[in-house]
Amino acid sequence: MSTGRVLTHLVLALGVLLFLFPVWLVFAASTQEAAAISRGELSLLPRLEGLAIYPQVLAGTGEGAQHGAVWRMLGVSFAMALGIAAGKLVVSLLAAYAVAFFRFPLRMAGFWLIFLTLMLPVEVRIIPTFEVVADFGLINTFGGLVLPLVASATATLLYRQTFLLLPDELVEAARMDGAGPLRFLRDMAIPLSAPNTAALFVILFVYGWNQYLWPLIAVTDPGLQTIMVGIVRMIGIEGQTYWNRVMATAMLAMVPPVLVVLAMQRWFVKGLSEGGA
Amino acid sequence: MSARLELSGLAKDFGRTRVLAGIDLTVEPGEMLVIVGASGCGKSTLLRLVAGLEAGGAGRVLLDGRDITGLDPAARDMAMVFQNYALYPHMSVFDNMAYGLRIRGLSRAELQARVAATAELLGLSALLDRKPRQLSGGQRQRVAMGRAIVREPRLFLFDEPLSNLDATLRLAMRVEIRRLQKRLGTTSLYVTHDQTEAMTLGDRLLVMHEGKPVQLAPPLEVYHRPANTYVAGFIGAPPMNFLPATLAGDGSAACLEGGHVLAFADGRRAGGEGRALTLGIRPEHVEVVAEGLPLTVDLAEPLGAETILIGRLPDGRLLSVRVPGEMPVPERLHVRLPARHLHVFDAASGLRLEPI
Amino acid sequence: MSERRTVFPGTALPVLLLAPQLLLTAVFFLWPAFGALTASVQRSDPFGISTTFVGLENFADLLADPLYLAAVWRTLVFCAAVSLLSMGAALLLALCADGVVRGRVFYRTALIWPYAVAPVVSAAVWLLMLHPQIGWLTPALEALGIAWNYRLDDTQAMLLVILASAWKQVSYNFIFFLAGLQAIPANVVEAARMDGAGPVRRFATILFPLLAPTIGFLLTVNIAYSAFETFGTIEALTQGGPGQATQTLMVKVYRDGVVNLDLGASSAQSVVLMAGTMGLILLQARLMRRRGDAS
Numbered sequence: 001m002s003t004g005r006v007l008t009h010l011v012l013a014l015g016v017l018l019f020l021f022p023v024w025l026v027f028a029a030s031t032q033e034a035a036a037i038s039r040g041e042l043s044l045l046p047r048l049e050g051l052a053i054y055p056q057v058l059a060g061t062g063e064g065a066q067h068g069a070v071w072r073m074l075g076v077s078f079a080m081a082l083g084i085a086a087g088k089l090v091v092s093l094l095a096a097y098a099v100a101f102f103r104f105p106l107r108m109a110g111f112w113l114i115f116l117t118l119m120l121p122v123e124v125r126i127i128p129t130f131e132v133v134a135d136f137g138l139i140n141t142f143g144g145l146v147l148p149l150v151a152s153a154t155a156t157l158l159y160r161q162t163f164l165l166l167p168d169e170l171v172e173a174a175r176m177d178g179a180g181p182l183r184f185l186r187d188m189a190i191p192l193s194a195p196n197t198a199a200l201f202v203i204l205f206v207y208g209w210n211q212y213l214w215p216l217i218a219v220t221d222p223g224l225q226t227i228m229v230g231i232v233r234m235i236g237i238e239g240q241t242y243w244n245r246v247m248a249t250a251m252l253a254m255v256p257p258v259l260v261v262l263a264m265q266r267w268f269v270k271g272l273s274e275g276g277a
Numbered sequence: 278m279s280a281r282l283e284l285s286g287l288a289k290d291f292g293r294t295r296v297l298a299g300i301d302l303t304v305e306p307g308e309m310l311v312i313v314g315a316s317g318c319g320k321s322t323l324l325r326l327v328a329g330l331e332a333g334g335a336g337r338v339l340l341d342g343r344d345i346t347g348l349d350p351a352a353r354d355m356a357m358v359f360q361n362y363a364l365y366p367h368m369s370v371f372d373n374m375a376y377g378l379r380i381r382g383l384s385r386a387e388l389q390a391r392v393a394a395t396a397e398l399l400g401l402s403a404l405l406d407r408k409p410r411q412l413s414g415g416q417r418q419r420v421a422m423g424r425a426i427v428r429e430p431r432l433f434l435f436d437e438p439l440s441n442l443d444a445t446l447r448l449a450m451r452v453e454i455r456r457l458q459k460r461l462g463t464t465s466l467y468v469t470h471d472q473t474e475a476m477t478l479g480d481r482l483l484v485m486h487e488g489k490p491v492q493l494a495p496p497l498e499v500y501h502r503p504a505n506t507y508v509a510g511f512i513g514a515p516p517m518n519f520l521p522a523t524l525a526g527d528g529s530a531a532c533l534e535g536g537h538v539l540a541f542a543d544g545r546r547a548g549g550e551g552r553a554l555t556l557g558i559r560p561e562h563v564e565v566v567a568e569g570l571p572l573t574v575d576l577a578e579p580l581g582a583e584t585i586l587i588g589r590l591p592d593g594r595l596l597s598v599r600v601p602g603e604m605p606v607p608e609r610l611h612v613r614l615p616a617r618h619l620h621v622f623d624a625a626s627g628l629r630l631e632p633i
Numbered sequence: 634m635s636e637r638r639t640v641f642p643g644t645a646l647p648v649l650l651l652a653p654q655l656l657l658t659a660v661f662f663l664w665p666a667f668g669a670l671t672a673s674v675q676r677s678d679p680f681g682i683s684t685t686f687v688g689l690e691n692f693a694d695l696l697a698d699p700l701y702l703a704a705v706w707r708t709l710v711f712c713a714a715v716s717l718l719s720m721g722a723a724l725l726l727a728l729c730a731d732g733v734v735r736g737r738v739f740y741r742t743a744l745i746w747p748y749a750v751a752p753v754v755s756a757a758v759w760l761l762m763l764h765p766q767i768g769w770l771t772p773a774l775e776a777l778g779i780a781w782n783y784r785l786d787d788t789q790a791m792l793l794v795i796l797a798s799a800w801k802q803v804s805y806n807f808i809f810f811l812a813g814l815q816a817i818p819a820n821v822v823e824a825a826r827m828d829g830a831g832p833v834r835r836f837a838t839i840l841f842p843l844l845a846p847t848i849g850f851l852l853t854v855n856i857a858y859s860a861f862e863t864f865g866t867i868e869a870l871t872q873g874g875p876g877q878a879t880q881t882l883m884v885k886v887y888r889d890g891v892v893n894l895d896l897g898a899s900s901a902q903s904v905v906l907m908a909g910t911m912g913l914i915l916l917q918a919r920l921m922r923r924r925g926d927a928s
Binding site: 004005008009011012015016018019020022023025026029037038039040042090091092094095097098099100101102103104105107110113114116120121123124125126127128129130131132133147148150151156163164168171172175180181182184206209210212213217228231232235243246247250253254257258260261262265269272273 | 637638639640641643644646647648650651653654655657658660661662664665666668669672722725726729730732733736740742743744745746747748749750751752753754756757758759760761762766767768769771772800803804808809811812813832857861862864865868869883886887890891899900903906907910911914
């Protein structure tokens with residue numbers, strides 16, 4: 001091996017370690033005693049008997065459990081991420097189909113309105129959005145948690161791009177075969193954009209799962225608390241922090257989105273880098 | 278089953294450009310009509326107007342006397358074979374062929390029987406479970422044909438279906454298309470830019486140029502009596518030789534620029550002495566003789582079965598000559614332009630001049 | 634904008650298909666944006682009984698407020714640092730990963746999964762590394778003579794939130810850089826090799842210019858990320874403190890609007906943020922178009 005190649009592998013190995021090591025540390029910490037961590041005695045070796053913290057954290061039992069059962073937070077986060085992803089996919093697919101496959105008055109005006117306004121992250125419009133959601137009486141509801149995050153332009157853009165790339169002859173062949181617009185949507189547009197849908201699902205699921213600010217202000221009901229809000233509450237500012245519980249929860253919070261990314265890695269990478277979402 | 282297609286005054290503009298101007302045409306039941314022309318001549322637009330894929334044209338389309346001008350493509354009962362095949366990439370060969378039938382609500386049994394029969398006809402029976410990406414170019418072409426045939430439509434539309442195939446395959450498919458169309462007896466419109474395809478496939482040809490129909494006739498008539506210099510140059514390979522000339526004497530002969538006089542075999546042409554003409558003669562009709570017009574040979578293209586000679590006449594005009602077999606190429610030879618093979622055109626309009 | 638040649642006829646159906654998206658836009662963007670605009674030119678009395686039109690006064694107050702201007706500057710520094718750090722690390726890793734043959738799949742997977750890490754989780758990870766009491770690295774820093782306590786030291790706090798924010802974003806940038814590098818035809822690089830260019834020169838004269846559209850695109854994305862999505866990271870790590878040392882504009886909007894309920898001021902801040910983001914989006918749209926031309 002040349003020195004260049006050794007150096008390349010060294011850099012990559014360091015890069016891999018830069019991400020894997022902290023996560024290992026989180027895992028190791030989650031199995032140790034809260035008091036030990038607080039004393040600054042953090043061991044790199046996980047304690048096997050410390051694994052019992054996971055069922056405790058999930059069920060919300062044991063010492064320092066005042067923040068509630070994590071399985072419930074996981075459930076809320078999962079439902080929210082799924083709702084946001086599914087909602088965005090459906091809404092965007094239909095809108096992109098209308099814009100790409102029809103000509104109607106104000107078509108491009110509608111498209112640009114969606115594009116310009118919905119590229120704005122929810123954080124920027126957080127206060128005014130909160131007021132509107134409050135006006136609708138949706139604070140502390142699942143709908144209020146999900147709906148404002150469903151409006152997004154990225155997925156619409158990506159679908160439109162995919163649709164524009166479908167060959168004209170394909171549409172013509174289907175029309176000659178007797179397919180109308182809805183049939184074409186079902187039989188051609190949706191199946192042919194499946195890789196795109198898979199990529200978007202990963203992106204949107206991760207986006208939904210990782211939300212923090214909106215769930216923080218849209219929900220005060222502990223029953224609708226997401227895992228991200230839960231983690232920050234568990235860290236707290238003052239007083240005693242049960243670090244093992246925090247880290248166990250952080251591990252649990254990492255598992256679903258990482259699994260989704262790993263399982264659909266190929267589509268996700270292709271869709272992300274081609275679409276620029 | 279076979280339908281009569283009538284087009285009257287079919288026209289289409291893209292913006293301010295007229296891409297298609299007033300086509301009147303009747304395709305008889307069972308006929309294969311080939312529309313041929315260079316790219317951009319409007320032939321594809323014509324086909325798409327017939328299919329209903331192109332909106333906003335003028336004129337009328339009638340199928341068996343019924344006006345279908347405003348109808349959706351789906352309602353016209355036509356099938357089209359596309360240049361790039363346009364197979365549904367996510368569907369198997371079977372589903373590609375069955376799709377149109379499913380939409381038409383055929384029973385499962387009937388659908389399977391029809392797909393199986395068509396696959397048999399095209400030699401696709403073993404490929405029914407494959408996806409298009411697992412097929413070769415020729416196989417894809419067959420599936421595209423099968424998708425059209427299985428529908429048993431009243432009209433076949435072919436949009437340059439062979440131009441994505443390599444030369445050998447193209448020849449084989451050309452023969453097969455002709456055989457299938459004859460056997461099924463379905464009225465067909467076939468668009469191509471390839472004059473060989475046009476000559477061999479069509480019952481009649483419609484030669485188009487710059488959005489206008491130039492000649493509508495059986496292939497051999499187009500070959501023997503091209504309507505103008507454009508058609509004369511387009512049909513036939515290598516293309517016809519053109520020589521500037523003037524009408525001589527009482528109109529029964531032409532005088533080449535070098536002073537050589539050629540008598541017409543079929544009678545006088547109108548117009549007085551000195552009328553500017555374009556004389557045409559095909560390379561295969563030029564005769565090599567012991568004594569005649571001298572030709573300086575620039576280039577010889579031996580093709581095995583024949584040799585194409587390209588030379589210059591004394592006045593500097595190029596002339597190509599097609600001679601059978603192989604021959605040692607002389608630097609100079611003499612040629613004769615037989616009167617019965619001369620085509621006489623008006624120099625200004627390019628139109629064929631018939632005897633009076 | 635390219636268009637399809639073949640379309641379906643009809644108006645009612647497409648309008649119906651577009652309606653949900655337009656409805657969401659109207660309810661969750663246009664309406665709130667309009668509300669923010671209205672509120673930003675009004676002022677309500679302390680009891681919320683009456684509101685008066687004050688024109689651009691809220692904006693003038695904002696621009697005269699040294700705390701706000703400090704937050705603007707702080708946000709710019711923060712965005713620049715996070716973008717440079719995460720993009721630089723990602724570019725280095727992508728250059729290495731583009732070249733390797735052995736272990737290709739492993740390296741890729743190992744560098745892509747952190748895309749899924751949440752900003753809040755990233756904060757938890759870095760607390761464990763650099764917390765003054767429990768941090769795994771803290772003893773090492775103290776051994777080096779650095780008195781590490783970001784709860785007291787402004788610069789250290791800023792460093793911490795930059796590190797934690799950049800760490801989480803490396804994966805995203807890595808994916809784009811790797812795709813950008815792979816889109817460069819191999820024969821271009823080979824030609825440079827034949828011309829005798831070494832690795833550094835090849836990077837400077839061939840790869841970097843060809844990556845310029847990707848870099849431009851990522852820059853806008855990273856700025857937007859640092860400005861908005863890092864809220865969770867900062868909130869979990871420092872809550873904007875000590876003092877206001879890590880208070881970016883986003884954190885300030887939240888503090889003023891949600892915690893302190895000063896809606897007039899926060900509406901004006903929201904409007905400024907929206908305008909800034911719009912500018913960033915338009916810039917990105919231009920860069921994306923150029924990226925499309927280049928490929």
